[in-house]
Amino acid sequence: MTDIATAFADEVVTNAYTKIVAVPGIEGPVALITLDNGFDHTKPSSFGPAGLAALDTALDEAFAAHPVAIAITGKPFIFAAGADLKGVPSITNRDQALELGRLGHKVFRRLRESSVPTFAFVNGVALGGGLEVALHSHYRTASESAGALGLPETFLGLVPGWGGTQLLPNLIGPSNAVTVVLENALNQNRTLTPKKALELGVVDAVFGSADFLEQSFAWAAQVLAGEITPARPEIDRGKGWDDAIARAKAIVEGKTKNNAPGPVKAVELLELARTTDLTDPASLDKGFAAEDEALADLLLADELRAGLYAFDLVNKRAKRPAGAPDKSLARKVTGVGIVGAGLMASQLAMLFVRQLKVPVVLTDIDQERIDKGVGYVHGEIDKLQGKGRLSPDAANRLKALVSGSLDKAAFAKTDFVIEAVFENLDLKKKIFAELEEYIAPETILATNTSSLSITEMAADLKHPERVVGFHFFNPVAVLPLLEVIKGQKTDDATLATAFATARALKKSAVGSADLPGFVFNRLLIRTLGEVMNAVDEGTPFEVADNAIAELGMPMTPFTLLALVGPAVALHTGETLAAAYPERFHNSPGLEALVEAKKPAVWSYGADGKQVVDPDVAALWKQGDTASTAAEVLERTRRAFAEEIQIMLDEGVVAAAEDIDLCLILGGGFGFWNGGITPYLDRTGTSEAVNGKRFLAPGVASV
Secondary structure, eight states, X not given: OHHHHHHTTTOOOOEEEEEEEXXXXXXXXXXXXEEEOSSOTTSOOOBOHHHHHHHHHHXXXXXXXXOSEEEEEESTTEEEOOBOGGGGGGOOSHHHHHHHHHHHHHHHHHHHTOSSOEEEEEOSEEETHHHHHHHHSSEEEEETTOOOEEOOHHHHTOOOTTTHHHHHHHHHOHHHHHIIIIIIHHTTTOOBOHHHHHHHTSSSEEEOSTTHHHHHHHHHHHHHTTSXXXXXXXXXXXXXXXXXXXXXXXHHHHHHTTOOHHHHHHHHHHHHGGGOOTTOHHHHHHHHHHHHHHHHHHHTOHHHHHHHHHHHXXXXXXXXXXXXXXXXXXXXXXXXXXXXXXXXXXXXXXXXXXXXXXXXXXXXXXHHHHHHHHHHHHHHHHHHHHTTSSOHHHHHHHHHHEEEOSSGGGGGGOSEEEEOOOSOHHHHHHHHHHHTTTSOTTOEEEEOOSSSOHHHHHTTSSOGGGEEEEEEOSSTTTOOEEEEEEOTTOOHHHHHHHHHHHHHTTOEEEEEESOTTTTHHHHHHHHHHHHHHHHXXXXXXXXXXXXXXXXXXXSOHHHHHHHXXXXXXXXXXXXXXXXXXXXXXXXXXXXXXHXXXXXXXXXXXXXXOEEEOHHHHHHSOOOSOOOOHHHHHHHHHHHHHHHHHHHHHHTSSSSHHHHHHHHHHHHOOOGGGTSSHHHHHXXXXXXXXXXXXXXXXXXXXX
8 A cells, every 4th residue: 555655645634543342222332433533513524545554444343343233324414525635646656646546446445345234324424435345244224414425537537436436326226326416416516415325226215314324223223133124126138138238328429529537437337347246256356447447537537637627716716716805895785786678687686685685676778677577586485495495584574675776865865786788888887877866885896797898887986995796607696706896996995895705605706807808708809709610611611610629629619699688699799800800800601600699500300410500601701711620629729729828918817727617617617627627628729829837747647
């Protein structure tokens, strides 16, 4: 273990304590092993080499007591949160990576191959290697308060490497395993509730948290007495397995276009599990050895290092936004005004009332629009109540907080007003000027603009210092990014309040300078521009649209164009073209698309097949210079690298990490690329375009 231990020199060791206990209803001693790293629930227990060695020793002690059963549980609220990944950047050779995989298998399988019945009492969070400990046990219970259960490895660019890919499909069936290993993990790391884990067969029983251990022991007594025999489904190794693997491949193709090696390898391992016999140690050896080899490959892949970098950005940097003033300067928000009552404004109203639980007032140009906006919010609250996520009382209280008014005097008691009207600078200036007549001098005026100047918007106001950009992404309830834009005169109290409000709304804020397009839209329009310009020149739509899949965007450019809306994309593009004419060029094809009021490039036949809308093909004039997919990819990469470096030089954001954070949180860019800058470094594009990398070697790379 010496070599791998060196890489994990800073491991926070999860100790394993063995206690021999007498249990009512069980004749003979029971060994109870508790996993505990010595910290509270805010620092979950995880497994590195020393933690695995500690569990191995605890198992020695347990078996030495000749118990009638062995049970394993965790510290309060935490069973175990998986492998300790902090040492991964220090793994420098394949032998170390292989050693880590083999060590986990060696220790965990002792629970599976024990002649003494083994039980996992999952009292709290059980993720990755933590859940694999439970899967190796013969029987599993879970507390109804366990925060999350799951195998998130493919989300990060790994595979469940300590038995998960071989055990799970043979315990709960291949289709359910695909749901846990791939579908959930690749859907923003969705996890299982204890109830869902029971439904899928991941655990055998769920008990209340107040006396979870007592109930689990009582259940174990019944199992040992033969009074309870947990159900084990018959596994379909024929068509059912074929169908599950086909679904797995479709999920991975749809989510990653097969550019992330972890999910691709997970599919292979799930297919291998079809021939794995859980009762045959030699068969398990083969399956576990395949996991070891996969783990060794992936631990030394740049994509995993980029995934860990992205995970760190989302979980750490996003919580401490660069450039945010001291939070003590933030003012309390006790009432919110929203100008506009359309779909975006209504979504904002729903978010503010649900998260802040303060009065929210909407206004618009006529009562019908206001009623529709308020009705939307009430309808969304009703949906939450219908799903059991709000009690009737809570739903009624939230509804009572939402109102509408034609008279902007209703905003007099607000501390924070946000406008969400059409992208027209004169209109927004006019609205803010009118509002100043009704609101207090310190009430913040926020704009949801996607590209217009905050400084210009505030220029003619009595208090320009209280204007701030507060740019949400659509759909508001789903996308976590919020760009906070500082105008030239925006003061620290306003900025601090904006960042604090973003946090209260459970959004991840990234600070941006007041330059056209801010962060996400500036890069998005540059990317879309390269693709559309290629089509203008003569590249077939299909070639251009599918050329840049490996950049890690969750959808193709023309699919995204339909979602954003051609008119919105054109308007933002025009703003950027006016500011940076040497790099941003209006696409004649897009202009024709908007003029004809066509909503998308693609249409779909009765067979569901995607084709270019014949009207679009006719109106989008193309030249005779077609590019290959490789050429479109290369020009788009270079455009990204050029624009990001210019943005960093301009001080749009504090660092390249903030660019990556915006692309991950605002556009769902792939973790396996770390957003975009690690990918540009890995492909050599950064140095080819700018003469230097964005990130130091070893940051988001091997």
